Amino acid sequence: MSAAPVGTREIGRHAVRAELARVAFDRFCLTGFNQVTFADLAEAAGVSRSTFLRYFGTKEDVVLFVFDPVGDVITDALAAERPDQDEGDWSRLRDALESAVGFLVRDVQELVTILGLVERTPALCARLREKQAEWRPEIVARLQETTSSTDGSPVVAHVRVAAALEILWIVLGQWSASDGQEDLGQLLDAAFAAFSTPAGR
Amino acid sequence: MSAAPVGTREIGRHAVRAELARVAFDRFCLTGFNQVTFADLAEAAGVSRSTFLRYFGTKEDVVLFVFDPVGDVITDALAAERPDQDEGDWSRLRDALESAVGFLVRDVQELVTILGLVERTPALCARLREKQAEWRPEIVARLQETTSSTDGSPVVAHVRVAAALEILWIVLGQWSASDGQEDLGQLLDAAFAAFSTPAGR
DNA sequence: TCATGACTGATACTGAGTGTCAGACTAGGA
């Protein structure tokens, strides 16, 4: 799923990439994303601008490449869960999202910092949403192929996946606003309650 | 709500903007969004590059400025509906979305063309999602201030609005794929069914 | 030891978007 580095070349490349991202991230937090240029980053990292650009296609990717595997994490989680057959879509999506946040939350403080930077930088928000949109079709397919499929329209699955992915960012935003204090499982439950409670009428 | 042109200056500016957008749109459809430069557009429209850039801050806005009022349309619609008090959030959001699509669908063929262009141009998708994210806080506030507020967490309103806005694009995508044939009201119903049907368990 | 292929830095280029400036135009008051 993730770009598992195999071969010495790949390992080295992976390590360099991580180091460049680390240096760059400090700069972004210090000065602000838009204020930092590739020339600045290259100088700070001690490489040429060309080299820096070879490791990251765009400036956004320097920050957001850590989110790349999330799509696969979610699809894999959907495929893996199967012990008790008849779970509803919402329940399955909730669990898949729990896998996703589990993957992301390794260093709490780091993730909080990243989310803060993303939140106050429109360009990063936009690019992240773009990634999210790329994940969607595969997740929808996985959800549909293992669902009871008693639901009428095919759009229903699309809508549910889209809603779930929205929840992911809402919950992460809420969580990072609490500085990583709140419990992510509870936040997910509270968010998914938007669909289970009758909501009037 | 929309930028109502008042004063001769404003009227003129509005008209020029519309004409520039029209010329540009033809080019985009003919050659592809990314292949067309501001220099091309300026030449095609018979103005200087500077002037063109003064009317539209970014290339994306040349296409997407038509969506600008949608946020206000939705908030206004939420505020306006009130005849029978106790409607649920979903029902209210559905009706507000119907106002939004009603606002957008004036020339069917034109909207279908725009949506097609947006769909096959990642940069346009991203910018449109950015606009959507800007609308959200206000819509959430409006929904909350006129809701029965029996729901527990404040995130619930956020989630419902986010989900509804996702539905907007999913439904419009579906609709434009059918070349504007399908009924938008029915599509909205089908999409919102994702929340009303129990979804297993 | 050598050949292949990858990595690097240098350089040049396109195009988006910003800022400034001087001149032309126009609305609106005297």
Place this chain on the structure above:
DNA sequence: TCCTAGTCTGACACTCAGTATCAGTCATGA
């Protein structure tokens, strides 16, 4: 009618993201 203040325009210069090319260097594996 004339004047003035504010607006619109084209021209120009600039920064920076992102693409592409090329020659030199270095590690790997035969």
